[in-house]
Amino acid sequence: MKLAMKRAMRLAAILAVPGVVMAESSHIYRHAEEPIGTIRQVYDGQLFPDLQVNTFRNIDRLFATRTVKAGSSPLPLPESDRRLQNFRFQSRGSTYDLYDFMALNRVAGLLVIKEGEVVFEQYALGNDEHTRWMSMSVVKSITATLVGVAIQDGYIASVDDPLTRYLPQFAGSAYDGVSVRQLLQMASGVAWNETYTDPVSDRRAMLEAQISQQPGAILELMAGLERAAPPGSRWNYSTGETSVVGALVNAATGESVADYLSRKIWGPFGMESDASWWLDAPGGQEIGGSGLSATLRDYARFGLFMLHNGEIDGESILPPGWVQEATAWPTIGGELVDYGYMWWLLDEGAYAAIGIFGQFIYVHPDDNLVVAMWSAQPKPVGKDAVDEYLFLNALAAALR
CATH class of the missing domain: 1.20.58.710 (Methane Monooxygenase Hydroxylase; Chain G, domain 1)
Known part of the structure; x- marks a missing residue:
């Protein structure tokens, strides 16, 4: 009874805040009462596994946020008759398969879309399709795309x-x-x-x-x-x-970054759930490089948006050639750099938005492939037990 009253009071408090929209319209976010750690513990890599996972799916509780509102017509993600089968690959001198990768890299969610259809969708560590998860530096690529x-x-x-x-x-x-x-x-x-x-x-x-x-x-x-x-x-x-x-997007458009993202992409392209985005202060400006929290399916939809060259209903909302320019290998100071307009540039013409602890939106245009992945690795960097890039290469090959 006490827990039920606590949840009801929490919901009433949330709904009393102007502009707050629940990400799951039909019920309370089921992770909302989980204990979480602090932001310093996150960056220090000093959270035990269960508490770390709770924190990653509740980052909206760490700072003031602004809602990125979804539209009323979600983009369908139909299931393919073809399913991703287990595959094996080499990494750092050892052989692994899909199950090894997900277990050893503490993958919390993996969604694979081939030719517009879902060939694999798996959640772990207590997550499901309604869970929102932190993006960390994945959102850098989204912020840059808004330019x-x-x-x-x-x-x-x-x-x-x-x-x-x-x-x-x-x-x-x-x-x-x-x-x-x-x-x-x-x-x-x-x-x-x-x-x-x-x-x-x-x-x-x-x-x-x-x-x-x-x-x-x-x-x-x-x-x-x-x-x-x-x-x-x-x-x-x-x-x-x-x-x-x-700050550039905000100053140029006169809109908050979250509102601009919602108006131009999140709503029109058909994201199915509201997201939240950290602010530098209550009512302030979005943290451009981290702090977006969204569902795995909506991260994958952003990958599809890029795969479709920024087209929505046949109209491009990006300048001609923007995606190609943003994902081309630049030469800076006489050296070829594997980083475009805040997108990491990978093998075979693929590119990715990548965040610490193992967050990915991976786009492989030639293979008509998008992969969205969440992870909960123990430290910000350097703790991927299996090489993620080799896994993604092998996954792409397995679907050809």
Whole structure:
């Protein structure tokens, strides 16, 4: 009785907040009462397995969020008559199969869509098709794609525009003279240390700014960084720069990033569930590089959106050639880089949105293949027991 009353009170409190929409309209989110850890424990890799899983599917409880509203007509994901069969592959000197990969890499959900039809859908660790799971850096690719949408809409003139045309507060900072393209490629030349577990890294300073929940604290941090190289001369992975991209989308469109994503993609393309997105402060700006929480099927639908070159009902909401440009291997500082407009570039023309702990949206255009995957690896990076890229290559081959 006490638990039922507690849930009812929680639901009443949630529904009393303006703008809050339950992601599952027919019933309360079934994971909502699970105990969770803290955000510092997440980045430190100091959560025991059960608590880690609870936290990953309840990240909306860690910070203020904004809803990304789904549409009323979900894009169907029909099941194929063909099913993915078990397959074997080599990784780091050993042989593995599908079951090994899911168990050893702590895969929490895997959805495979071949030629528009589901050939495999499996949930683990207590998840199901209604579970929302953290994206981490997967959302970088989504944020960057919204720049293309804003260009198509005429809010941003060109990727070659200076960033300060849209964000004048960066004039005089290390970002002065950086183009939108260089920002998207993480080739700004601005100094940044991405080490998640280093308490004095720039990434952890950004996390502390996020924890402070003070409006504009992250952008203030970014504006205070030093220049390490001329713009366009060096590639350096920076989560902070995706928050700058989010601020760019917000400034150019005049809409919150979540609302713009909902209006242009999440609703029209047919995502079936509302998502939530971390904010830098209550009512503030979305964290461009992490904090989207959505269902596995909707992550897969975003992969289909990219596979279809950003077309919705026969009309492209991205500029002509954007997907090809965003997923082409750039040369930065004389070196070929496996990173496009915040998409990782893989073998055989495939590309992927990738997040720490093992989150993926994988797109293989030549094979008409999309894979969405959740994982709960014990540390942010370096704890994939089986090589994920070799697994994805083998999966693609198994379906040919």
